[in-house]
Amino acid sequence: MLVPYRWLSQYVPGLPPPDAVAEALTMSGTACESITGEGEDVVFDFEITHDRADCMSIFGIAREAACVFGLELKHPDLRVNEEGPQVDELASVKIMSPDLCRRYMARVITEVKIGPSPEWMQKKLIACGIRPINNVVDITNYVMLELGQPLHAFDLDRIPDGAIIVRRARDGESIVTIDGETRELSEDMLVIADKKSPVAIAGVMGGESTEVQESTTQVLLEAATFDSVSVWRTQRALKMRTEASVRFSRGLWPENARLGLDRAAMLMAELKVGKVSRGTVDEYPGARPPIHIRLRPERVNRLLGTVIPRDEMKLILMRLGFILNERDEGSYRVIIPDHRMDVLQEEDLVEEIARIYGYDKIPATVPKGAPPEIRLNPERRFESKVGEILRSSGLTEVNTMTFTSEAVCDELRLPSEDIERGKVKIKNPISSDYTMLRTTLFVSLVDVLRRNASRQRDDVAVYEIGKVFRWHDPDSILPCERKMIGLAAMGKLEQPNWRTPGEDVDFFHMKGIIEALLEGLGIFGYSFEKATHPTLHPGRTAKVLVEGEDIGCFGQIHPAVREALGLKKSAYLGELDCEKLLRRMSQDIKVRQLPRFPAVTRDIAVVVQRGVESRRVEDKIWEAGESLVESVHLFDIYEGPQVPPDHKSLAYSITYRSPDRTLTDEEVAEVHGRIVEGITSALGASIRS
Numbered sequence: 001m002l003v004p005y006r007w008l009s010q011y012v013p014g015l016p017p018p019d020a021v022a023e024a025l026t027m028s029g030t031a032c033e034s035i036t037g038e039g040e041d042v043v044f045d046f047e048i049t050h051d052r053a054d055c056m057s058i059f060g061i062a063r064e065a066a067c068v069f070g071l072e073l074k075h076p077d078l079r080v081n082e083e084g085p086q087v088d089e090l091a092s093v094k095i096m097s098p099d100l101c102r103r104y105m106a107r108v109i110t111e112v113k114i115g116p117s118p119e120w121m122q123k124k125l126i127a128c129g130i131r132p133i134n135n136v137v138d139i140t141n142y143v144m145l146e147l148g149q150p151l152h153a154f155d156l157d158r159i160p161d162g163a164i165i166v167r168r169a170r171d172g173e174s175i176v177t178i179d180g181e182t183r184e185l186s187e188d189m190l191v192i193a194d195k196k197s198p199v200a201i202a203g204v205m206g207g208e209s210t211e212v213q214e215s216t217t218q219v220l221l222e223a224a225t226f227d228s229v230s231v232w233r234t235q236r237a238l239k240m241r242t243e244a245s246v247r248f249s250r251g252l253w254p255e256n257a258r259l260g261l262d263r264a265a266m267l268m269a270e271l272k273v274g275k276v277s278r279g280t281v282d283e284y285p286g287a288r289p290p291i292h293i294r295l296r297p298e299r300v301n302r303l304l305g306t307v308i309p310r311d312e313m314k315l316i317l318m319r320l321g322f323i324l325n326e327r328d329e330g331s332y333r334v335i336i337p338d339h340r341m342d343v344l345q346e347e348d349l350v351e352e353i354a355r356i357y358g359y360d361k362i363p364a365t366v367p368k369g370a371p372p373e374i375r376l377n378p379e380r381r382f383e384s385k386v387g388e389i390l391r392s393s394g395l396t397e398v399n400t401m402t403f404t405s406e407a408v409c410d411e412l413r414l415p416s417e418d419i420e421r422g423k424v425k426i427k428n429p430i431s432s433d434y435t436m437l438r439t440t441l442f443v444s445l446v447d448v449l450r451r452n453a454s455r456q457r458d459d460v461a462v463y464e465i466g467k468v469f470r471w472h473d474p475d476s477i478l479p480c481e482r483k484m485i486g487l488a489a490m491g492k493l494e495q496p497n498w499r500t501p502g503e504d505v506d507f508f509h510m511k512g513i514i515e516a517l518l519e520g521l522g523i524f525g526y527s528f529e530k531a532t533h534p535t536l537h538p539g540r541t542a543k544v545l546v547e548g549e550d551i552g553c554f555g556q557i558h559p560a561v562r563e564a565l566g567l568k569k570s571a572y573l574g575e576l577d578c579e580k581l582l583r584r585m586s587q588d589i590k591v592r593q594l595p596r597f598p599a600v601t602r603d604i605a606v607v608v609q610r611g612v613e614s615r616r617v618e619d620k621i622w623e624a625g626e627s628l629v630e631s632v633h634l635f636d637i638y639e640g641p642q643v644p645p646d647h648k649s650l651a652y653s654i655t656y657r658s659p660d661r662t663l664t665d666e667e668v669a670e671v672h673g674r675i676v677e678g679i680t681s682a683l684g685a686s687i688r689s
Contacts, residue, residue, distance in 0.1 A: 003061050004127040005042040007146075011062035011074045018042040024068045029355045030055055043127055053250040054339040057148030067319035067356055076146065078262045081269040082278045084110050091162035091220050093281045100190045100227040101166045101202065102286025103254040107265050108156060109219040112136065112274035114212065130243070136212050136219055139267045141243075149223055149252065149260025150244035152192075152200060154210040156218040164220070165193045166202065166283075173198060176208045177240075189234045190226060203231035203248035204240050219274065223261035225254045225286070253338040254286060291336040293346055298330060300350050305365050308357055316356045317349065382521075382582045383465050386485060389520040393513045394493045395463045400444035402467060403434030408443045411564045413534040422470035424479045437469035437479070441486030441575050442535055446557075449490055450565045458569050459491035461505070465578065485581070487513065487554065487574035490567065507540050510554050510572040514544060517576075522586025527615055535561055536573065544576065546584055552576035599630060599657040600668045605688035606650050606679055607643050614650055617679060621654060624678035628671050630657040642688075649688050 009015045016024075022032035022044060031047045046061065054060045059076065066073035090108045095101050116122075117138035125132050128145050132138050140151040156162055169185035175198045176182050183201065185191065191198035200206040203226040212219060232249035235241055258280075265276045295317075297310045314324050314332070323335040336343050343349065354362065376384065387397060403426065410416075424437040438444060441464055452460045464486045469479045489505040496502030511528065518526050523546055531543035531553055541555030554574030562571065606617055614634055621632050636651035643649050654675070656668050679685050 001046045001048055001056060001061075002128045003044045003046055003058055004124060005037075005044065006040045007058050007124055007127075008044075008062055008065065009040070011059060011076075012066045012069070012071050013074065014069075014071050015065060016069060018044070021065060025061070025064060027358065027360070028064065028068050030061065030064050041127075050250055051342040053148070053247065053252060053341065056247050056250060057144075058146050060148055060339070063321065067316065070319075073319075076259075076263055078259065078266060080262050080265045080276055082276050084275045084277045087277045087279045087281055090218070090277060091156065091159075091164065091281055093164045093283045094166070095283045095285055096165060096167040097190060098285035100168070100230045101224060102227075103225040103257050103282070103284045104164075104166055105223045105257045105261050105283075106164065106281040107221045107261055108162075108277040109136075109221060109265070109268050109274040110217070110277060112217050112219050113272070114214050114216055117142075118271065134212070134214075135271060135273050136216070136268070139264050139271070139273070140221075142267070143260050143264045144243060144247070147256065147260050147263060148247055149256045150203070150247055151260055151264055152206050152222045152244075153212050154199065154206070154220040154222065155212050155216045156220040157216070158210045159194050159199065159220065161195070162220065163195055164222075165195070166224075167191065167193055169198060175199075175201065177201065177205045178208050178211050179205070180208065183238055183240075186237065188230070189237070190230050192222070201234060201238070201240075202226050204235050204238065204245045205242055221261060221264055221268075223257040223264075225252050225257050228252075251341055253341055254284065255338040258282075290338075291344070293334045293336060293343070293349060294327060295324070295332045295334045295346060295349050296330055297332075299346070300353055303347075303350055304354055304362055306357070306362055308353065312357070313353050316353050320352060320356070322349075322352075378582065382578070382585055385521060385585075386465060386517065386578075386581075387463075389517050390463045390487075390513070393516055395461045395487070395489070395513070398445075398448055398462045398464050400448065400464060400466065401434065402437055402444075402469070403429070404438045404443040405433050405435045407433075408447070409439075412442055412446065412561055413558060414440075415534060422472070424469045424471060439468055439470050441466060441468060441484050442573055445486050445488035445573060446561075446565055446571075449488055449567060449571055453490075453565075453567050453569075459493075459495075460571075461489040461493050463487050483578040485517075485552075485574075485576040485578055487576075488571065489513075490571035491569050504569060505572060506570075507556055507572065510574055511542070514554060514574060514576070518544075518546070518581075521581060521584075522588070522590075523581065523584050530613075531555075534558070546580070549580060551580045593659075595657055595659070597658060597660075597662045599655050600663050600665075602654050602656065602668065602672050604652050604654060604672075604676070605636075606652070606683075606685045607647055607688045608650065608683055608685045610639070610646050610648050612683060612685075616683060617650055617652070617685070620678045620682055621652065621675050624675040625654070625656075625671055628656045628658060628663065628667070629654060631655045 005018050015021060018035055022035055026032050032044050033047045034045045036043050048055045055064065063073055087108050091106055093104050093106055095104055114134050114136060117132055117135040121138055121142055122132040125138060125141055130141050136153050140153055144150045168187055169189045169191045171187050173185045174182055175185060190202035192200040192202055198207060199210045226248050228249050228251040231245055235245040268274055269276050297313055300313060301307055317324060321337040325333045327333040334349060422439050426435055429435045448462055449460055467481050467483050469481055472480045489510060491504055492502045493505055493509065494502060526546045528542040528544060531541050532538055533541050533553055533555060535558060536555035537558050541553065543553045544551050552575050557571045557573060618632050622629060633653045634650060635653050638649040656663055676687055
């Protein structure tokens with residue numbers, strides 16, 4: 001917010017030089033971003049936080065400055081010279097939506113003469129970045145900057161019977177605003193209307209039909225308090241950000257409406273713009289009692305670690321506009337002024353005292369006691385563990401945009417009917433490349449592969465933990481968000497050197513990464529089954545199961561997809577469901593004693609039909625081996641003239657060990673025999689000698 005030093009000093013006589021003002025206010029919490037100009041023509045640019053709506057005005061900044069420097073604060077002149085008929089004879093106001101309008105006040109100015117505003121007023125407006133228009137509009141803008149209360153002037157002769165109605169817009173209504181644009185309204189927007197149609201969008205912009213013009217002779221001056229959330233949503237929906245909407249969306253206090261209205265009326269009478277009718281129209285359905293807070297000076301010093309005197313605390317708060325009454329020997333009863341809507345509890349008062357007293361005056365102390373234990377919530381702990389495992393497996397984390405397009409979905413061969421059913425379209429896409437939210441991490445990861453390949457970087461291994469979005473229920477208001485783990489690898493996982501030539505990633509590399517992830521999370525009982533996916537190779541795709549539940553899939557990118565993406569090397573993708581993994585993640589760390597007795601190793605070669613999966617053979621080995629089988633390792637697969645057609649030979653190394661004794665040859669032979677019998681009977685296999 002731009003604040004001229006010359007204007008500020010009118011309310012705080014004796015104000016120090018601009019540099020000292022900027023530094024002191026910044027130290028007290030009202031940050032000055034920059035200073036432009038020289039001498040008394042300096043203009044401050046203050047960055048006002050959203051909760052400090054009281055500082056969105058020249059007078060609000062002046063209040064802060066007067067308190068910080070201990071100077072007198074001069075208040076604007078609010079004496080109004082009223083003459084002519086009563087305002088009730090000229091205008092009326094009816095609030096039909098009191099939940100969105102706490103207060104609506106109005107005055108009428110008659111015998112108006114439209115012309116330029118005084119030069120001094122125009123200079124102040126220009127210094128604050130506002131273009132002068134005419135005396136009526138300039139006064140409303142001047143008061144908005146001065147007191148933070150947006151005002152609006154209507155041509156009263158264009159409002160039938162002078163009747164103002166504050167209501168929600170009706171379905172299908174529209175309004176042409178003063179910038180000449182037609183705005184389509186919705187039922188959740190608040191409007192100012194006459195008996196037939198809207199004449200202004202409440203808190204945002206007035207309508208063209210009642211705009212003050214050179215021929216205007218009567219003006220209805222509005223000052224209101226609109227709901228901040230309603231104004232914020234309206235300006236977002238209509239893409240209209242005005243000086244008024246910025247202030248309304250931060251929240252205004254109802255009493256400021258009277259101050260702003262009287263100040264504007266006083267200026268119009270003083271500058272001979274017109275005659276101010278007697279009285280005001282004041283509809284105030286949102287009146288609330290003042291807030292009272294108990295303040296204990298002893299507790300203030302205990303929280304801050306200071307020894308600030310009681311009288312100094314009282315003086316600081318009184319300069320900020322708070323009213324303090326003695327409650328008992330140890331506390332005050334503090335009445336919160338209307339303009340400090342951010343002060344709701346005793347801790348807020350402590351903060352006010354601390355920032356004016358000076359944070360630099362608070363002594364540094366060493367905390368006492370043991371520091372609190374830092375505990376991540378389960379989801380954060382899970383994501384941290386996943387990242388640790390995947391990075392140790394050679395993958396690099398990426399963060400991609402959640403936007404994509406139907407063209408990318410087509411490249412990945414995703415079925416159009418599936419996209420249409422699940423996609424979430426974006427109403428205002430930033431470009432044609434980002435028209436919808438992604439339904440799978442594959443669309444983002446292939447873009448990473450394609451970008452790297454286009455820059456001659458064909459060795460890529462990345463992962464992402466991100467959300468996907470789908471409409472699972474067409475009647476739902478919001479799409480379903482689901483967090484997934486995405487994996488992508490292409491080329492070599494590590495750079496070749498004199499010891500290791502390096503090899504390109506393949507299906508089993510990706511499988512190994514997923515196995516390392518599951519076991520690192522303490523998830524066992526997992527398995528892999530053949531699967532199909534439109535983006536992946538039909539013969540090199542598998543789904544991941546944990547105790548029978550499908551948690552994701554992985555595989556090689558389909559040749560047609562690879563060609564569409566322009567990739568020279570084979571690439572592999574994987575996607576796992578975070579929610580399902582988190583639910584099965586083990587929270588306990590299990591420790592197993594190192595073996596004390598020797599192991600016995602036996603090899604076995606099994607001839608099975610080509611369609612039999614190795615997992616089925618391994619399951620039978622574990623089942624028949626009881627508790628003596630320690631590990632099973634597939635070390636060879638053979639297809640050739642020494643095995644029947646459409647068959648393959650699977651060679652396993654089986655390790656036997658007992659935790660409490662040394663196994664004899666007879667015990668191992670007995671268990672090994674049961675394994676052979678189980679495999680041959682259940683799978684129709686034969687043992688290859």
